[in-house]
Amino acid sequence: MAKSAFTLPARGSFPSVELAKKAPKKADALLIAAFSGEDGLEVPGSDALDSAALRATYEALAAVGATGRAGEITRIPAPQDSIAPLIVAVGLGDAELLDDEMLRRHAGTAARALTGAGTVVTTLADFGLTATVEGLILGGYAYRGIRSGETNDSESPASFSVIANKKAAEEFEAARVAAEAVNLARDLVNTPANELYPESYAEFISNEAAAAGLEVEVLDEKQLKKEGYGGIISVGKGSKRPPRLVRLTWAPKDATSTVALVGKGITFDTGGISLKPGAGMWDMISDMGGSAAMAAAIIAAAKLEIPVKVTATLPFAENMPGPGATRPGDVITHYGGITSEVLNTDAEGRLVLADAIARASADKPEYLIETATLTGAQIVALGTRTAGVMGSDLFRDRIAEIGREVGENAWAMPLLEEHDEEVKSQAADIRNINAKREGGMEFAGTYLQKFVGEDIEWAHIDVAGPSWNNGAPHGYTPKRATGVPVRTVVAALREIAES
Ligand code: BES
Ligand code: MN
Ligand code: ZN
Numbered sequence: 326m327a328k329s330a331f332t333l334p335a336r337g338s339f340p341s342v343e344l345a346k347k348a349p350k351k352a353d354a355l356l357i358a359a360f361s362g363e364d365g366l367e368v369p370g371s372d373a374l375d376s377a378a379l380r381a382t383y384e385a386l387a388a389v390g391a392t393g394r395a396g397e398i399t400r401i402p403a404p405q406d407s408i409a410p411l412i413v414a415v416g417l418g419d420a421e422l423l424d425d426e427m428l429r430r431h432a433g434t435a436a437r438a439l440t441g442a443g444t445v446v447t448t449l450a451d452f453g454l455t456a457t458v459e460g461l462i463l464g465g466y467a468y469r470g471i472r473s474g475e476t477n478d479s480e481s482p483a484s485f486s487v488i489a490n491k492k493a494a495e496e497f498e499a500a501r502v503a504a505e506a507v508n509l510a511r512d513l514v515n516t517p518a519n520e521l522y523p524e525s526y527a528e529f530i531s532n533e534a535a536a537a538g539l540e541v542e543v544l545d546e547k548q549l550k551k552e553g554y555g556g557i558i559s560v561g562k563g564s565k566r567p568p569r570l571v572r573l574t575w576a577p578k579d580a581t582s583t584v585a586l587v588g589k590g591i592t593f594d595t596g597g598i599s600l601k602p603g604a605g606m607w608d609m610i611s612d613m614g615g616s617a618a619m620a621a622a623i624i625a626a627a628k629l630e631i632p633v634k635v636t637a638t639l640p641f642a643e644n645m646p647g648p649g650a651t652r653p654g655d656v657i658t659h660y661g662g663i664t665s666e667v668l669n670t671d672a673e674g675r676l677v678l679a680d681a682i683a684r685a686s687a688d689k690p691e692y693l694i695e696t697a698t699l700t701g702a703q704i705v706a707l708g709t710r711t712a713g714v715m716g717s718d719l720f721r722d723r724i725a726e727i728g729r730e731v732g733e734n735a736w737a738m739p740l741l742e743e744h745d746e747e748v749k750s751q752a753a754d755i756r757n758i759n760a761k762r763e764g765g766m767e768f769a770g771t772y773l774q775k776f777v778g779e780d781i782e783w784a785h786i787d788v789a790g791p792s793w794n795n796g797a798p799h800g801y802t803p804k805r806a807t808g809v810p811v812r813t814v815v816a817a818l819r820e821i822a823e824s
Contacts, residue, residue, distance in 0.1 A: 331525040337468035345486040352409040353443035359414040361393035371448035428456040433464020433801025441479035450489040455500040462504035464801035506625035507808035513617035514806035518593035523641035527569040540574040555658040556676040561642035563650025568642035580634040585685035589697035590616030590641040597670030614792035615697040622814035638685040640677035664753040686778030696786040702765030709790035715770035716784035724784040744771040
């Protein structure tokens with residue numbers, strides 16, 4: 326293997342954010358909050374504006390029609406002697422209804438509006454430090470692709486000084502690390518499949534993980550074959566680019582529990598011999614989003630020194646219809662021995678996940694969290710912004726709740742009794758698709774359940790919709806890759822550490 330380290334050809338840019346005890350003397354802009362009260366615009370007092378400046382700011386904002394409604398951005402020239410020539414007010418709506426998610430979204434909108442603004446001081450952390458930091462770093466992220474020519478300053482993200490008590494350093498750092506992990510996952514997902522394929526992806530992640538102090542193991546196609554990873558081999562063998570299995574371990578001395586993370590890493594999904602239609606197929610560069618989220622989450626766990634032993638098992642393959650490809654009707658043997666009849670080669674995610682879940686289960690972890698862009702049926706059932714969570718009853722419910730708490734919407738879904746029959750095959754232990762289309766997301770959950778070891782608390786998060794934003798940016802969600810569900814997984818690891 327060539328030793329020149331693979332780097333991503335283009336990365337998203339996002340704001341740098343630092344903690345400041347008091348307002349710096351000079352900046353290009355001051356970002357403040359505005360609310361809409363019963364009598365219209367309200368501008369809260371803060372360290373950055375004395376009472377005369379506050380009054381002048383209020384009057385200038387009112388004069389140009391600012392109302393403080395949620396998400397409204399208003400720019401005014403600053404009163405004399407201010408630290409910056411420009412004041413930008415972001416509307417946070419009714420002060421009584423403000424919660425962390427609203428603050429995170431509006432901070433995200435503000436960060437986008439301030440692209441190209443240079444150095445910005447902000448008082449938004451008066452209403453929540455974590456949400457402000459996450460909103461700025463997540464909302465200010467922009468991926469501009471692989472381009473000729475230079476980017477100009479108007480496209481550069483702002484540098485924020487967030488005014489907050491220095492005692493908040495730990496909270497600040499946790500928010501920054503989590504948000505930057507999301508942006509790492511976004512970079513991986515946004516990279517096209519001619520650049521990011523199993524070998525280059527494995528190399529990149531290995532380097533990132535090793536730099537964060539993780540143990541790294543990479544299995545190549547020969548080792549995968551030898552050790553019986555029939556699902557990963559089967560999906561990968563239609564491509565010239567052979568598959569990989571990456572295992573990352575964070576093993577702190579003070580660990581109190583063990584968690585396995587598993588994520589789908591299909592670097593491109595053509596459907597294989599069960600070929601997908603051409604229109605929209607380009608979005609399938611995002612079919613490795615589950616593995617990117619898990620890689621980013623375990624790297625964040627190491628940076629935050631979360632006291633839990635975590636192992637991420639990440640299967641990487643490219644699903645292509647090349648001459649070696651798996652045929653509909655083929656029977657394959659997974660890691661651990663269960664056999665699958667492959668009736669549709671486009672239901673490939675579950676085939677690689679089966680091996681990875683079986684391998685992760687062999688370590689006998691207490692918890693196993695797996696995430697994947699697994700089914701179009703997830704989008705039909707829950708839309709593009711809400712993940713479907715299946716698994717062990719209590720743990721599934723808790724993961725869905727954590728998702729909602731951090732602003733990565735998720736909903737618990739059942740596994741269906743009728744699928745226990747439908748998953749049976751004439752030709753093998755189980756089959757990879759159901760005969761009827763109904764409940765496609767849940768069927769995939771039932772299929773995966775067969776590979777989960779006994780006595781493991783298990784959650785499967787289907788993020789087919791939420792991992793990719795095909796529309797306009799909103800709140801702190803940019804176009805293209807969203808990085809969902811990195812923050813859910815990091816929050817779950819934290820909670821497990823504390824339990
Ligand atoms: N990667 C797709 C699922 C997907 C679809 C993700 C749309 C994001 C957006 C997955 O591999 C797939 O093709 N699933 C099939 C399963 C079917 C053949 C049972 C699907 O959902 O159509
Ligand atoms: Mn597919
Ligand atoms: Zn897929």
